[in-house]
Structures are given as C-alpha cells and as structure tokens.
Amino acid sequence: MWGVIKSVLAAFFGVQKEGQRRQDFEQGRPVPFLVAGVLMALVLVGLVALVAVLASR
C-alpha cells in the first residue's frame, strides 16, 4: 500500500528510480496504481483549492 502511494507520488513529481519503476511494472498489478493515481489527483485539486481559499481571505 505504502509502496504504491510512494510510486504514485514519484510519478506526480515526475522522477522515479529506474529500478523501482521496473519493479513496479514487473511485480505490481495496475489497478491499485490507477486507483491511487485518480484519488491523489483529486487530493491535489483539493489541496490547490484549499490554498486558494486560504489565500483569498
């Protein structure tokens, strides 16, 4: 679970170690990554929106 989140975070940041990526692609199943990716995209939108709301006060 934590490994999936770490890998998705790395993908969001855009940088991942080649070894880790290889391992994810060879051993992981795609569905957890997709779910985590979609959820974290929503979290990102929420975070930016939160910052915008706080900044506008």
Add this chain to the structure above:
Amino acid sequence: MAMNPGSKPVLQHSTATAGGMAEAHPAPPSGLLRWLLTTNHKEIGSLYLIFSLVMFFIGGIFAMVVRAELFQPGLQLVQPEFFNQMTTMHGLIMVFAAVMPAFTGLANWMIPLQIGAPDMALPRLNNFSFWLLPVAFTLLLSTLFMPGGGPNFGWTFYAPLSTTYGPPSTTFFILSLHIAGISSILGAINIIATILNMRAPGMRMMDMPLFVWTWLITSFLLIAVMPVLAGVITMMLMDINFGTSFFDAAGGGDPVLFQHLFWFFGHPEVYIMILPAFGIVSAIIPTFARKRLFGYASMVYATAAIAILSFLVWAHHMFVVGLPLVAELFFMYCTMLIAVPTGVKVFNWITTLFRGSISFEPPMLFALAFVVLFTIGGFSGLMLAIAPADFQYHDTYFVVAHFHYVLVPGAVFAIMAGVYYWLPKWTGHYPNERLAQWHFWLSVVGVNLTFFPMHFAGLAGMPRRIPDYALQFADFNLVSSLGAFLFGASQLLFVAVVVLCVRGGRRAPAQAWDYAEDLEWSVPSPAPLHTFDTPPTFERPAH
C-alpha cells in the same frame, strides 16, 4: 547499428517477413476508388497529410490577407467585416484542418510501424474518420460565399456574438465542427485500440516510443473534450434556431457559461496540438545526438501530468471576465504548476544533447528550433499565468505572439521535423538537403520576424483582432507582415522538397538514420503497403 552496443532494442525479425506475404492481400481497386475505399493505414496516413498540407496553405492565405491589411494603418485591402472572417477562418482551419489532421496522419503512418502492428485496429473506421474531414471543411469554407459571409466571431466564437449576433451561416459552421469532431473522436478511439491491443509481443507500455505514448494520452484528451465541444456548439444551435437561451442573458442564460464550456474543451485542445509534437521531438533528438533519450520515464510522467493539469487550467483564458477571487487564484496556481512538467521535458531534451555526438540533418534542425522557440512560447505562457499581469496582457498581441510561438515554431515545426525524419521511410528517398536547409533557415527567420514584434505591440497596447490600429503600432506591424510574407513564401519550398522526394533522390536504406531506434526502421524504405504481417519480436535493450 553496430556503433552503439547495448543501448537499443534488438529487433528479431527480418525484412523478408516485413515485406513478404503480399499475395495474402487482395489487390486494391485502381484509380480514385482506391483512395476513396482504402483501409490501409499508410494510404490513409498519406491522405491525412496531404489534406492537412492543402489546408495549411488555405489557412495560410487567410493569414496573408490579415497581414497584408495590417501592413500599414488605415483600411486598404479589405473591409472589417471580411477581415473578421479571415482571422476566424485562419484560426479554425489551422487548428482543426491543418495541425490536428497532420498529427493524425503521422499517427496513422507511424504508430502501427512503431509498435509492430500490421495496421490500425479498426481500418474501416479509419477510412470513415478521414473522409469526414473533406466534407466538414468544404462545408466550412463554403460559408465564405453565403449571404452574410462566413464565421466572423473569432475561432473562439464567444456567445452572444456568435449566436444572437452571428451571421446566418453560423448553423453551417456548427454542423461542420460537429463532423470534424466526430472524425477526431473516431480517430482517437482507433488509436487507443491500436496501441492497447496490437503491440508487438514483448513490447510493454513502458517500452513504447514516446510518439506512441504522447498520442495515446492525446487520444484520451480528445475523447474527453471533443464531446464538450459538441455540447457547446449544440447549445449554440439551439439558441440560434430553436429559441433556447443557454447563452442569452435576456432569456436567463449566461454568456460566461459559454466560455467555461468552450475553454474546458479549448485548453486540453491546446495540448492535443502539442503533446504529439513532444513525441516527435523526443524521437528525433536522440537519433541525431546518437544517445538515448534522457529520462524516458519522466517524459511519460510529464506527458501524463500535463494532460491531467490541462483539465484544471481552463479559466486562465478568462481572467478578466469577472471571476471570483478564489477562482482566479485556483486557476493561477494550477497554470503555474503546469510549467513544471513542461520544463522537465525541455531539460530532458537538452540533457540528451549534452555529451552526445550531434549532427544537423534537416529533421534535427527543426527539432532544435522547436526546443528553443517552443520554450520562448512557454516563457510568455508563464508570464500570462500571473493573473494580475494578465489583466494587461489579455486579448492583446502579446497573447497572439505567445500562442503562435507554441503553435507555429512549436507544433508546425515539429510536424515538419517529423515529415523530414520519416520521408525516407515513406518514399525511399532522402529529402534534398540543400533545399531543406533553405526551407529551415527562411522559416526560422520568417517566423521570428513575424511573431517576435507582436510581443512588443501587445505590451505597448495593441488589442488582437483589429483590422486597423493606432500609429504607434505601425513599425511592429510592418515587420510582422514582412516576416509573414517571407514565412508564407518559404513554405512553397517545403512543398518542393516533398514533391521532389516522392519523385526521386538519394536512396534511403531501411535504417535511414544510423542511430534511429524504433521498429519502423526495421522495415524496408519505402515501407511496403503491408508490413508486420507476422508480428516482430520485441526485446528491451539490455542494461
């Protein structure tokens, strides 16, 4: 091939299997019917490319009319009414009929070759997608000859200028966009089906060339946003013909709703026109730097990040329309964020060049110009993202300069780079190098003369879409117009190079560029009508 051991895929299939088995395919019908009925990805790719080249010149002529009128202050050649039709048609034709079909043409030709597939997944649909386009754009161009003239409300066709106040031909314009939209959606479905199902055995997603990756992501963008465009133009259709008031404030509608819907389509559309360009450049730079692309995985991630963020930034086109403060901040932050993955791409290309072994064939020249000039367009984009400053930039020539930098020396240069890169594969001949160099240098000078002064004109206060301007903008416009004529004329050289290359020239081997990596270079040049009847076996490079 032998000079770069251990750094590229090993292709385990011979040219004999690639070119063979022609007898298994029925003979194509002859004459015009052959082109009308073809289901071959290479022929359809060629049709797309030829169509887009013709449209590039038609849209270009419209641009020349605009630049000629703006050559000096006062109205000399055309009336404002016709001028507005020219700016509108120039935008619509270049976006929907030149740049998008060009990329689709390249996708048709190259995606099956790059993933080792015999054809597109849905060949008949492919034929249909293409033939919708001439219908759509003949209809669109015919509106110019209708009473009241063609669309005159800008390529963004903001309501209510395009609804309550639009010319009678607007309904035809809507139908033509619908048809073009269907074509794009079908094309995108086809590309996704091909990439997901028809890769050579052994080729996984993270082994695909970046052109394939960028087109996969672009296809998802197309499927996501083209229906939104279809929705918004249908609402226009209802407002115009059936008495609804979606965008008419007098009936309780909201003109700003139009802009939200349009830009929810429009901003991803911008990336639809640039992501495949990233893919092409990511193929060309490693080839001529003779060094593997730096950061392949981060390129893929960056493309995906750009695609996701492209859905979150639409309202940066609407900073002065009267959005609430929170919305301005949200869209400003998201827009600034999108600069990060874009920057990563540029850094990756440049690091690929670093400590390479670089040569400057025509495709490389265009790819390098792309990196520099697209980055300049990216810089002005970063400036435009700063919402307070956008109150000064918005709807001025600064914006015109910005999006032409990303679309002309951006998307168009990448298409030309791709054409020069793959012409040997398509025709079996190298393009004439001397002519191609002339084309390159004249284009680079022309494009910068045209668009660089527009930054200054915009900052000095010149709004966009005006047929006549105050005297302080005269010098900028004079230079821009001269540059535009130079750029326009030098594109005739491009046609000359392509025609000459089809008819003859220095023979190209299968591996036309010595370091080129991908599967397309394993089939003979010119590529036979049917390739990869037997799937090749793909093996990852050893590390």
Add this chain to the structure above:
Amino acid sequence: MRTLLVLLAGGGLLAGSLQTALANGWNMPVGVTELSGEIYSLHMIIFWICVAIGVVVFGVMFYSLFRFRRSKGAKAANFHENTLVEVIWTAIPLLILVGMAVPATATLKKMYDASDADLDVMIIGQQWRWRYDYLGEGVAMTSNLATPRTQIRGDEPIDASANYLLEVDEPLVLPVGQKVRFLFTSDDVIHSWWVPELAIKQDTVPGFINENWVRIDEPGIYRGQCAELCGVDHAFMPIVVRAVEEEEFEAWLASRREAAEEEAMGIDREWQMSELMERGEQVYGSVCVSCHQQEGTGNPPAFPALAGNEQLLSDADWHTSTVINGVSGAAMPAFRNTLNPVEIAAVVTYTRNAWGNDTGDSVQPSEVAERLSD
C-alpha cells in the same frame, strides 16, 4: 568552459539591450495608479526570471550543440538518467513559482477590493461605443470614436498629429486621488474596457455586472481600446480617460448636470425642422453611422439601408418605436436609455429627411417623451 562563458556574456549583452529597448516604449506602461505600478513590477520580475532561466537553458543547449558536434569527432556518452539531477530541476522551478505566486496573490487581492469607493461609474459597452453613467450624479454620456471615417477608409490622409483611432467625442472625466469604482455591463455582446495606463481591463458581459476600481495619481489623458472582439467595428470604439483635479471634476460635473437639465426643459417646446435636422445629424454621426453608414446605405443583411427604406418612409410611428425599443434578436439596440427625447426626435426626423428620404415630416421631442413614459 570558455564557450560557456562566451555564451553567458552574449546572453548578458542581449539582456542589456532588451532592457534598453523595453525602457523605450516597447513595454507595458508603468501606469498612473499604485496597482498599475505593482502589476508592472510583477511583469518585470517574471520577465527577468524567464530571461535568467532562458540564459541558463539555452546556454547549456548551445554549448552542447557546439561542443559535442559529431563533425568535431564527439563520441556519445551512455547515460540516460540521474535521479538527483531530475529531482533538482523539478524542485527549483517549483520553488521559483511559489515565490512568484506570493506577490501575485497579494496584488490580485488588492485589485479585487472595490469597497469604500468615493464615486461609482457605470460603464456600458455597446456596439460600438461606450456609455458612461455617473451613478447618483444625474450625468451620463455616450463616447464615440472621433477619428473621421474618411481617414480610416483612406479617402484623406491620416492626421498624424491627432491620435488616430484613439480619439473620442466625449472622454470619461475622472477625479485624481479618489477611489472610483467601475461597474461594467453590456447592452449587446461582450466587450472589454481596457486602459493600459490604469491597468484595468474588464469584460462587459450582457446581463451581468463586473466591478473594478481605480485611484489615479496623476492628472492627464489616458487612452485605451476595446479588447474583446465585438463585431465589425471592434477596432473603432476607443476609450479616453481625462483625469483632472477634484475641484475641476466637481465643476465639470455641475456644468454637465446643468446642460442635461436645460435639454430636459427643451422637451416641452415646439422644435423647428432646421433645429431638429441639425441636432439629428450630430446624433446620427455619433450613434448610427457605424452600422447604417454615412449615406444611409447600411450594410445588409445585418444592417439594413435607411435611405429609400419603404417601411421607414411609410410609417413614422414604427420608425420612432424601432429607435426607442430596438429590434429583438437583431443588431439594432434599444435607445430608450441611451438617448434623451430630444436626441431621439432629432435623429428620427433627420433620417426621415436625409439622403433623398424627403418625407417632410418631423417628430417632436414631446411626442417621444410621451411614448417613453408609456
């Protein structure tokens, strides 16, 4: 390494000459309000950030292109990733952007605070003119392009001493030092009211009201243009703001109020044909001419001809009511709120008797006033 230095020096030289060029009227104006100055500095900060990034990125790029040419025997290295470098070049732009977002947010918040204004001015976009209404002051006016159409068409040379295309008949007069709140709306399509020196650009959206505000520091004349494509004459609806000292503004406002009252009194008296024709020609020239043309020929089908128009000639009643109420679903706006009864009567009389429309009949301001009160 020496090449890199040369490239950097070249970049510096380029930046220097850019600086000179930008100082000479090629750049965004600093403007005459506190906020326009802030916007200008944001613009320059982000510009120099871009220049700096550009010098580094293009420096490395051209250094590589020059240094690692195959024709000079360069051999390709074999690296294709480096996590540390990638982390650094993702993180640095992120930090720069956060640094940029902070001042931008601060400025934006000030721009959005239109509270406690000393004066409210309603700005209404119309195809293709601006209407200004000093709310609560009883003064309103329409501002039209003053550059002669003959110069635009090229029938006579452009007067280089006048501000070609940036001259209006009625500038918007504003007091300096006071906080003026603008309320924006439109009668037809979306326009955008833009004066660069005031750093205000705001869309006028039909059916909706936007706000923005300004406090001008220096008296002067500030010019701008409509920034949103709004139809045929989008290029021909400039904006001129005349900023004056507060006393002068009050005096101007008073004289305007007086003139408006005077004209209101004229409604009740009988007007001579020649008076109506003279006033009507003025009104036609500022309000009608952009669509219906100098000679009343119009621009069909959107803008019908008035000269020889059968319906117009035969039906004075319909003619007057069309001017008052506009034509729904077409480009013709309603003038009931923008023109006063004298102006409506005069322009109807004028169009019934100009360019061979010799009906000989006239419409009196009192008749129009009666219809307006219905």
